[in-house]
Amino acid sequence: MIYDEDTAQQIRMCAACPKMCRHVCPTFLAWRSESPTPHGRALLLHQEIIGTRQLDDRAIDVLYQCLECSHCLTWCLPEIDIADIVETRRRQLVEEGRFPSGLNNMVDSIRTHHNPYKEPHEKRTSWLKIPKNDGRSLIYFTGCTAAYRENSIAQDAVSVLSSLGYQVGIPKDEWCCGSPLLRTGFVEDALEQARYNVEILNSMDAEEIVVTCPGCYRVLTQDYPKYGLEINKPVRHIAELLQSHLKSLPEFEIDGPVTFHDSCHLGRHSGVYEQPREVIERVSKGALVEMERNRDNAMCCGNGAGLRTLFPEHAKKIGAERVRQAERTGAKYLVTSCPFCKNMLESQAKDRLIVLDLPELVEMAKKRSHVKTD
Amino acid sequence: MLDSKIKTKIAKQLEGIVGAQYITTQETDTVLNAHDAWPLSEAKIRAGEMLPLADIVVFPGSTEEVSEVLKIANKNKVPVTPVGGGAGTCGGTLPIYGGMQLDLKRMDKVLDIDHKSMLVRVEAGMVGIDLEEEVNRHGYMLGHTPTSMRASNVGGFLATRSGGSMSSLYGKIEDLTLGLEVVLADGSIVRTKAVPRHSVGPDLRELFIGSEGTLGVITEATLRLFPIPEERRFRSMAFVDVHSGLEAIRRIFRVGIVPSVVRFYDPEDTAMAMSQHFDVKEGDSMLLLAFDGAAEKVDHEERVSVEICKENGGKDFGDGPAKRWWAHRYDMYYPTKFTTAGFSIGDTIDIVATYDKLENVYRAMKTAMEAHEAFVMSHFSHMYQNGGSIYMIFFTSQPDAETAWATYRKIWDDGVAACLREGGTMSHQHGVGLSRSTYTEDELGSSFQVLKKIKDVLDPNGIMNPGKLGLGVQQ
Numbered sequence A: 001m002i003y004d005e006d007t008a009q010q011i012r013m014c015a016a017c018p019k020m021c022r023h024v025c026p027t028f029l030a031w032r033s034e035s036p037t038p039h040g041r042a043l044l045l046h047q048e049i050i051g052t053r054q055l056d057d058r059a060i061d062v063l064y065q066c067l068e069c070s071h072c073l074t075w076c077l078p079e080i081d082i083a084d085i086v087e088t089r090r091r092q093l094v095e096e097g098r099f100p101s102g103l104n105n106m107v108d109s110i111r112t113h114h115n116p117y118k119e120p121h122e123k124r125t126s127w128l129k130i131p132k133n134d135g136r137s138l139i140y141f142t143g144c145t146a147a148y149r150e151n152s153i154a155q156d157a158v159s160v161l162s163s164l165g166y167q168v169g170i171p172k173d174e175w176c177c178g179s180p181l182l183r184t185g186f187v188e189d190a191l192e193q194a195r196y197n198v199e200i201l202n203s204m205d206a207e208e209i210v211v212t213c214p215g216c217y218r219v220l221t222q223d224y225p226k227y228g229l230e231i232n233k234p235v236r237h238i239a240e241l242l243q244s245h246l247k248s249l250p251e252f253e254i255d256g257p258v259t260f261h262d263s264c265h266l267g268r269h270s271g272v273y274e275q276p277r278e279v280i281e282r283v284s285k286g287a288l289v290e291m292e293r294n295r296d297n298a299m300c301c302g303n304g305a306g307l308r309t310l311f312p313e314h315a316k317k318i319g320a321e322r323v324r325q326a327e328r329t330g331a332k333y334l335v336t337s338c339p340f341c342k343n344m345l346e347s348q349a350k351d352r353l354i355v356l357d358l359p360e361l362v363e364m365a366k367k368r369s370h371v372k373t374d
Numbered sequence B: 001m002l003d004s005k006i007k008t009k010i011a012k013q014l015e016g017i018v019g020a021q022y023i024t025t026q027e028t029d030t031v032l033n034a035h036d037a038w039p040l041s042e043a044k045i046r047a048g049e050m051l052p053l054a055d056i057v058v059f060p061g062s063t064e065e066v067s068e069v070l071k072i073a074n075k076n077k078v079p080v081t082p083v084g085g086g087a088g089t090c091g092g093t094l095p096i097y098g099g100m101q102l103d104l105k106r107m108d109k110v111l112d113i114d115h116k117s118m119l120v121r122v123e124a125g126m127v128g129i130d131l132e133e134e135v136n137r138h139g140y141m142l143g144h145t146p147t148s149m150r151a152s153n154v155g156g157f158l159a160t161r162s163g164g165s166m167s168s169l170y171g172k173i174e175d176l177t178l179g180l181e182v183v184l185a186d187g188s189i190v191r192t193k194a195v196p197r198h199s200v201g202p203d204l205r206e207l208f209i210g211s212e213g214t215l216g217v218i219t220e221a222t223l224r225l226f227p228i229p230e231e232r233r234f235r236s237m238a239f240v241d242v243h244s245g246l247e248a249i250r251r252i253f254r255v256g257i258v259p260s261v262v263r264f265y266d267p268e269d270t271a272m273a274m275s276q277h278f279d280v281k282e283g284d285s286m287l288l289l290a291f292d293g294a295a296e297k298v299d300h301e302e303r304v305s306v307e308i309c310k311e312n313g314g315k316d317f318g319d320g321p322a323k324r325w326w327a328h329r330y331d332m333y334y335p336t337k338f339t340t341a342g343f344s345i346g347d348t349i350d351i352v353a354t355y356d357k358l359e360n361v362y363r364a365m366k367t368a369m370e371a372h373e374a375f376v377m378s379h380f381s382h383m384y385q386n387g388g389s390i391y392m393i394f395f396t397s398q399p400d401a402e403t404a405w406a407t408y409r410k411i412w413d414d415g416v417a418a419c420l421r422e423g424g425t426m427s428h429q430h431g432v433g434l435s436r437s438t439y440t441e442d443e444l445g446s447s448f449q450v451l452k453k454i455k456d457v458l459d460p461n462g463i464m465n466p467g468k469l470g471l472g473v474q475q
């Protein structure tokens, strides 16, 4: 059995739960069926563990329909983490060669191009303009989404960091952090990326590493060490870094309320809730309005753990719902602290909300304010 | 189970109605959609038993689609089990004769809020908590607060004739519903007008409330709304015995005060639910009260209720225990290591009786259930001017599955028999489903034949949820 006794007991308990957390599971919302739910997933695994019924292809789909967002955990009194339980089984499914074929493109792309988007590796960060600065040295690990899909996040991050006096270094040859692989069960492939990144990052001379992607953040700070890969510098998410410079951040008169979307990797999985909020409050002069579901009760954007790759229409349904929740606040801006979330939310917001990532908001403030930053 | 050729044929026809992505014949889906929250099903799942499965699960998106689906089922005499939120406690959604499960979860929209009349028209598949949150955004509440809010949906609330913990003040689901839309077994769509009341013959709306899917599929409802009260105040009182607490409750109602919450825990339940957090004397019984409304009204109701409680020996515990219960009211439904260990099984027999019989029913049931080495604890939970309900909660742990299921059944048999013998009614709010199906005829007595005749007329082929509510048991 791949689960230890305690986890097997948790799965057994969840398999008999009267669905106490189902109402927040985004995949229940997207499918409106009992199958892709926390309880449903546990029930399939429990039946497999005690030998009642093996997983068939449909059951494997149900496991791969999980966003691994851990929203169910927030509502689970016995603290059963379905995301972790699902990921454990996914690892085994990959070993057994029984993962959904829809993942092949993503895996092949990371193997070949070191990004999930089939983009040429050499174009990863070559376009980034890095201003000269002789302040404290810092490495910016861009991550694939900011590098290939959300360029302005990367560019604005560099610009904001430089304004704060940092000498920003970009790894010459950064690879995918491995997050999409780890979350879908491809550990060996992920570790290949990871080992390379650790070697590159450890060989660079800098005081710390900053990331804009919470997926990278979680992997670099939690998964790498779990697999014995230690990075020899502190790693911070840009929200944490910006918050530590709060007084130096620009302020501006923003033309409407701002709401904040917590990404699952930064929020529930890393416990970073207040820092991005403090940054928004500072730069927007107190324009933050909260969604009903926020912090550890925030709904996932729908992009996580392979869902958009495998079930794009359902992923978008979840993104659209999160946008509706944001609209309900009356906000004009929807700010997040994750390029991946931003990408999804912007695609669903169309022109109803202006969707920005945190560095973009700060850069906007910088351009529109007259406050000098040090 | 359906013959595979027929199954394929029907599945194809259903696909034509709802679209291929909204029908499934995959075993995994039938396994996951089969059960509700019947404790016996949950215990069997833990023990590794397979539950009865449907051949097909279909997810219609509109009343018209429900109608077309039923026409096909009726023509082919295929059993249909409606599925709401799948959190009923009586096995109502178990497709014991296979066939089709008709799941309403896609019908999840608020259709209209009538601010002037304070009504909401909503599709049957909307989950309770989603509806409550939506009406809260407009300054209203439903007044329906069953602890299954997070999982059950509007259709399920209606089909089981449910009652929330604030039913004393706001009413049970039948009091909260003005109009209904139902699809009958032959596919015809029936609407009852949403009016405060009428005198145009019997109220046919009531026929479908509590029908548990045996007479038709509820697709839409018009429900009452209440402004969110200015204040909700809690108060708690401990009594030396069950009798004096019940007397206090009876008198509170008698002077015309209607608290929103009246929950009275017997000594065992008080020990289980309260003594960890509050300094309650062993053997005492705790009464939890809440009062809703404008401050002046609440002041008055609280003051008079406290006086009555004190006259009956009540010891004041302030707002603590009642407030804590409200904040933690969902907690007791989560699985724990203790309640899910080995072949443990528990359940609740939620009976109702008038005040003249209530205490006798309680004592008789407790004795009958405890005779099977069950741990029994109870609270009087939904109280009214003329009587109220008791949650007779039991728990037993046995060495093997066979003994556990048999003991469970004996506790039920003897508990219900004691209830009926003493003049109680076997369910206040959970319904009948499968767990009480065989007792229905005894419970309803002469009126059972009326129900049966109605069933025969509305569903001559017996396709609607056969085996539940004592109806349509197939050979």
Ligand SMILES: Cc1cc2nc3c(=O)[nH]c(=O)nc-3n(C[C@H](O)[C@H](O)[C@H](O)COP(=O)(O)OP(=O)(O)OC[C@H]3O[C@@H](n4cnc5c(N)ncnc54)[C@H](O)[C@@H]3O)c2cc1C
Pocket (backbone or CB within 6 Å): A018, B036, B037, B081, B082, B083, B084, B085, B086, B087, B088, B089, B091, B092, B093, B104, B124, B145, B146, B147, B148, B151, B152, B153, B154, B155, B156, B157, B158, B159, B160, B161, B162, B163, B164, B165, B211, B212, B213, B214, B216, B217, B218, B219, B333, B429, B430, B431, B433, B465, B468
């Ligand atoms: C944790 C928990 C707490 C609970 N607390 C309460 C409580 O406080 N008060 C209370 O009254 N009950 C309570 N219940 C019991 C139960 O949840 C309710 O009775 C609820 O109304 C069932 O609704 P559902 O949507 O889950 O129904 P389901 O379980 O899906 O179905 C119940 C029955 O109704 C039929 N049905 C469902 N939808 C329709 C429809 N649209 N048309 C026709 N038939 C239909 C089904 O076939 C089945 O027979 C609780 C249950 C749980 C698990």
Ligand code: SF4
Pocket (backbone or CB within 6 Å): A013, A014, A015, A017, A018, A019, A020, A021, A022, A038, A039, A042, A072, A073, A075, A076, A077, A078, A079, A080, A082, B335
């Ligand atoms: S995760 Fe927790 S709350 Fe959710 S179904 Fe499982 S046991 Fe219940």
Ligand code: SF4
Pocket (backbone or CB within 6 Å): A024, A025, A026, A027, A028, A037, A038, A041, A065, A066, A067, A068, A069, A070, A071, A072, A073, A082, A083
């Ligand atoms: S981790 Fe997210 S998607 Fe997965 S079961 Fe929990 S709430 Fe649902």
